[in-house]
Amino acid sequence: MIKDQLNISGEKIEELQNIASQNLFMHAQHINDWAGNLKIFVKGEGVWVTDVNGHRYLDSMGGLWFKSAGYGREEIAKAIYDQACAIETPPANGACIPQIELAGKIAKLYPDKNARSFFTSGGSESVETAVKMAKKYQMNQGKSGAYKVISRRYSYHGATAMAVSLGKPLTSDTMGPEMPGTIHVENWDSYRIPNNIDSVEYAIYCANQFEEAIKHTGPDSVAAMIAEPISAAYGIHIPPAEYWQRLREIADNYDVVLIADEVITGFGRTGKYFATEHWNVIPDITTVAKALTSGYSPLGAAIASKKISDSFLGSEKEMFRHLITFGGHPVSSAAALKNLEIFEKEDLVQASKNMGEYLLEQLEPLRNSKIVGDIRGLGLLVAIELVLDKSTKTKIPASYELQKKISNYLLERDVISFRASDVISLCPPLSINKDEIDFLVDALKNSISKIEQEI
Numbered sequence: 001m002i003k004d005q006l007n008i009s010g011e012k013i014e015e016l017q018n019i020a021s022q023n024l025f026m027h028a029q030h031i032n033d034w035a036g037n038l039k040i041f042v043k044g045e046g047v048w049v050t051d052v053n054g055h056r057y058l059d060s061m062g063g064l065w066f067k068s069a070g071y072g073r074e075e076i077a078k079a080i081y082d083q084a085c086a087i088e089t090p091p092a093n094g095a096c097i098p099q100i101e102l103a104g105k106i107a108k109l110y111p112d113k114n115a116r117s118f119f120t121s122g123g124s125e126s127v128e129t130a131v132k133m134a135k136k137y138q139m140n141q142g143k144s145g146a147y148k149v150i151s152r153r154y155s156y157h158g159a160t161a162m163a164v165s166l167g168k169p170l171t172s173d174t175m176g177p178e179m180p181g182t183i184h185v186e187n188w189d190s191y192r193i194p195n196n197i198d199s200v201e202y203a204i205y206c207a208n209q210f211e212e213a214i215k216h217t218g219p220d221s222v223a224a225m226i227a228e229p230i231s232a233a234y235g236i237h238i239p240p241a242e243y244w245q246r247l248r249e250i251a252d253n254y255d256v257v258l259i260a261d262e263v264i265t266g267f268g269r270t271g272k273y274f275a276t277e278h279w280n281v282i283p284d285i286t287t288v289a290k291a292l293t294s295g296y297s298p299l300g301a302a303i304a305s306k307k308i309s310d311s312f313l314g315s316e317k318e319m320f321r322h323l324i325t326f327g328g329h330p331v332s333s334a335a336a337l338k339n340l341e342i343f344e345k346e347d348l349v350q351a352s353k354n355m356g357e358y359l360l361e362q363l364e365p366l367r368n369s370k371i372v373g374d375i376r377g378l379g380l381l382v383a384i385e386l387v388l389d390k391s392t393k394t395k396i397p398a399s400y401e402l403q404k405k406i407s408n409y410l411l412e413r414d415v416i417s418f419r420a421s422d423v424i425s426l427c428p429p430l431s432i433n434k435d436e437i438d439f440l441v442d443a444l445k446n447s448i449s450k451i452e453q454e455i
């Protein structure tokens with residue numbers, strides 16, 4: 001363990017690079033892209049991170065969509081330490097104080113004040129839990145043949161076998177048969193609306209695809225429908241209110257459980273605690289993770305509305321039989337409580353709305369660029385979409401290696417991005433200030449103008 005991470009010798013850095021190249025898997029990154037040249041970070045503060053060579057960068061992605069309170073919050077580190085010193089985990093038949101307090105806190109923030117949280121260790125487990133809950137709920141209602149789940153093409157719901165088959169993002173491998181009963185319908189795309197029909201009309205058409213699938217496959221066999229309020233994997237398209245309102249109606253009409261996957265959007269990212277609040281929709285189950293602790297410690301939850309959780313209160317046969325050893329780890333729960341305290345103290349949810357609007361305003365001149373097809377966002381979840389031809393919205397071919405180029409140009413301007421390609425996603429900490437947004441926008445303008453000249 002290195003005590004002073006800011007003052008590491010060149011020799012030590014080389015040793016770390018060698019170990020990483022030989023012994024480490026990097027998540028979803030090809031080894032050729034990092035072996036011998038891995039970015040190793042040793043410090044974080046606000047929106048800034050410092051690498052092992054002492055170079056400071058602005059993290060435009062907030063880690064992987066989660067660093068909402070920003071880096072370097074000592075209060076959260078202290079809460080983690082205090083809980084670990086008191087009692088780090090309870091015996092199997094009990095709970096620790098932060099787990100209970102956190103369940104209460106989430107219910108207070110959530111639109112259904114009687115909501116009950118099943119804690120997990122992350123987003124994929126939250127999705128697995130929500131789907132299992134939906135199936136058990138249906139069994140308890142007497143709809144025991146309901147096992148199918150309808151989701152949207154190119155979404156992302158996690159890496160575990162069931163979650164990955166629900167999502168089918170463009171970047172995942174096909175691994176043979178999906179979970180039986182998985183049905184995919186059209187996703188919502190605000191930029192490429194066919195035949196220029198009205199966006200609300202198109203949104204209702206897209207939502208109705210769930211209904212078509214339910215009718216086609218048989219309502220008695222469908223347990224749940226799942227969607228992200230705004231799919232980051234599919235390019236951050238914000239739907240009109242009618243989309244989620246129609247999903248709610250369809251779920252009610254056919255007794256199908258509506259799951260909102262808010263692993264990215266939950267806890268303030270879009271300017272409300274939960275994105276479905278923008279449209280006055282209360283899902284039956286909401287999945288969360290990432291910003292719940294701002295990534296200070298792994299944690300997720302499936303938040304069940306009273307309707308769902310009450311269905312497990314009857315006989316032993318009806319209980320929700322589900323266990324994840326480290327789900328709701330007390331140390332992570334303590335981190336989450338402190339994180340949410342900071343959210344309230346600094347009004348980070350309102351800041352997300354305000355700073356998101358400022359960011360979109362500053363990006364607006366980029367629309368004059370020949371390759372900027374669209375700029376869209378809600379709160380501090382923002383996308384810039386680059387195209388080859390704005391009139392036809394033609395995508396930039398993969399052969400152009402946009403992902404590598406954009407990331408490198410941004411890095412030269414001290415900005416970290418992740419998989420920025422034809423859609424540049426922005427998800428900075430909610431604590432970002434105007435000067436930092438100006439810095440980010442300058443880097444984006446500079447990088448996009450280089451790409452424009454090359455194309």
Ligand SMILES: Cc1ncc(COP(=O)(O)O)c(C=O)c1O
Pocket residue numbers: 122123124125127156157158159228232261262263264289290
């Ligand atoms: C919408 C959504 N759901 C689920 C997941 C899976 O979360 P995790 O990587 O914590 O398992 C992600 C991860 O990015 C996500 O974006």
